[in-house]
Amino acid sequence: MTTLRCEQARAMLMAYLDSELDANATLSVTEHLKGCAGCRERFEREGRLEQALVATLREETMPADVRARVLDALPGHAPRRMRRRPRPRLPVRREALAFAAAAVLLVAAGLYLYPFGRVDGPPLALRATASHRAAFASSDGLVPPERVDALLRGAGFGELPIAHGGFVNGHMVELLGARREDLAGVPVIHLVYECCDVPASVFLMRRADFEELPVGLRPVLVEGASLDEVDDLLDVRFARRGDLVLAAVGDGHHLEPASPLL
């Protein structure tokens, strides 16, 4: 044990109060305090202040609505990818509602969205929705997220940074995996995402691999490409970055149609 002077003891004040000194130093400080009324009072008063500070700052608790949302976001008993939430029929102006999820995904990938219009089901969009549906039904051949970057590099798409997930507009977007596919004769990388338990897809392809841009890079609403029993619909959005063209597929009516992303 070391005999301490007052300034040495006070230099260890907080570590002593935090019980962070080793046994020898603790003993030295304790012995000093026994014989020094000034330091003892100082330690006691600092300890009392610290306790009062902590008590004041510990009062805050998680709001009940936030707690409920955090716990509700945890997956239930069924595997996440096969779980489907009950979804209502789309209202009359369904074309105004259907684009949000794909927009979320494109923005998550850091992409620029082009102005959109509407046409009905060109082949590439129909194939994209069919492939999207197939990926939801079966994950066969899906490369896990940690190997997606390698898959992209191997397929010549390595220059595009792909978002693996995160929160966009309060919605959790998560990359589930990817695979190489042939889409109406166009080689693509199919990225499978999940947004709020609803699947969504992004297809990467090269501009040079097809003759005409799908509908001049406009989003496409595909009728009848249903995932469920209801007469649901899927939308396909196209975007371009350099030589790459991206198509995003998702049924977005579970998201706010007035999304600022649109």
Next chain:
Amino acid sequence: MADRRADFSALLEPELDALWRFAERMCWEGGTAEDCVQEAVLTAWRKFEAFSVGTNFRAWVFRILVNTIFNANNSLRRRLRVTDRGADLDLVAALEREEAYEHVLADPERVLSRVSDELRGAVKSLPQAERMVFLLRAIEGFSYREIADTLEIPMGTVMSHLFRARARLREFLADHVRESGSPRRVPS
């Protein structure tokens, strides 16, 4: 699956207030704290199979939350590694000569009851690195070693940040007393 979910919830739910408190004070923008906690909780759930039951769940889930905050704030990790210990000692030495600070020490509960809202603001205005260490130690009760491991910084750096944060908050309290009363600086 159900058992695993129940185990996870049983461990998680007692920590939610602390996770929220920490995230809310480390994140500024509205909604960000909730996003951070939610993302951390989902990450913890996905990694839960790797968690060894019986080890420190609280430290484990806080480490995930801290990493989530790091991901949203790239410069924070670098700032945590920067300290200036010389200035710490000066701050404390100055406080020790403050009559106003003696008033704080004389009746801390009374002073704090008058400034509880402002104190929360003062905590949020601490430099981020100091704030993070202070919250982990003083409010959430982690040891210096646990904080050093979680933040991947040396123990001495933890102590330096903590010391500075505490000194700043004490200075804030002394300022409050000085502005609301008559205490003067004690001649040295």
